[in-house]
Amino acid sequence: MYARSTTVRGDPQYLDDGMMYVHDTVMPAVTGMDGCVGISMLADRDSGRCIVTTSWADEMAMHNSEPGVRAMRQRATEIFHGSVDVAEWDIAVLHRVHATGDGACAAVTWTHGAPTGLDQMVDSFRMAILPRMEELPGFCSVSLLLDRESGRGVTSVTFDSRAAMEAQRERMMTMRTEFLSSMNREAMETASFAIVLAHLRVPETV
Numbered sequence: 638m639y640a641r642s643t644t645v646r647g648d649p650q651y652l653d654d655g656m657m658y659v660h661d662t663v664m665p666a667v668t669g670m671d672g673c674v675g676i677s678m679l680a681d682r683d684s685g686r687c688i689v690t691t692s693w694a695d696e697m698a699m700h701n702s703e704p705g706v707r708a709m710r711q712r713a714t715e716i717f718h719g720s721v722d723v724a725e726w727d728i729a730v731l732h733r734v735h736a737t738g739d740g741a742c743a744a745v746t747w748t749h750g751a752p753t754g755l756d757q758m759v760d761s762f763r764m765a766i767l768p769r770m771e772e773l774p775g776f777c778s779v780s781l782l783l784d785r786e787s788g789r790g791v792t793s794v795t796f797d798s799r800a801a802m803e804a805q806r807e808r809m810m811t812m813r814t815e816f817l818s819s820m821n822r823e824a825m826e827t828a829s830f831a832i833v834l835a836h837l838r839v840p841e842t843v
Contacts, residue, residue: 672698775801
């Protein structure tokens with residue numbers, strides 16, 4: 638399974654216009670493409686940063702979709718009044734306890750480390766981190782995406798509400814620090830987002 642993330646750093650005052658465009662135009666177009674298995678959107682109203690992630694059954698389907706999404710990406714840049722950064726990922730881990738609902742939020746962490754040893758890291762994540770996350774009140778799901786060539790990774794942990802996420806912040810920080818240290822990886826950034834779109838058919842990898 639593969640994913641393409643499009644990060645838009647836009648003007649907060651145009652956020653609603655941009656989200657409407659993604660919901661009304663981008664989502665139906667993308668989900669109708671061969672091999673698409675979902676789309677999600679995270680948004681930070683204060684900064685205007687949004688992350689739209691499309692998921693694909695295989696790498697070929699993701700690459701074949703690029704010509705079809707290029708014009709929509711450009712239009713989104715104009716509507717959001719911002720800049721766009723695109724990244725492609727291998728979906729290494731996806732685990733859901735239950736689907737997200739209104740008010741759900743996500744804590745996202747970008748990491749970096751050596752490209753070697755990523756399979757060991759994924760195995761350790763499944764065995765050591767997932768059981769602890771399932772114990773967190775309000776936990777919905779977690780995904781781990783990897784760029785195997787560069788060694789970059791991104792983890793998204795979703796909760797029922799912002800209150801639930803904030804209540805578990807210290808425990809998540811401890812888990813993250815311990816795990817990254819044991820894997821010789823470094824956290825580059827952590828940020829919180831509201832989940833404004835979650836139209837997903839991606840099968841679990843656990």
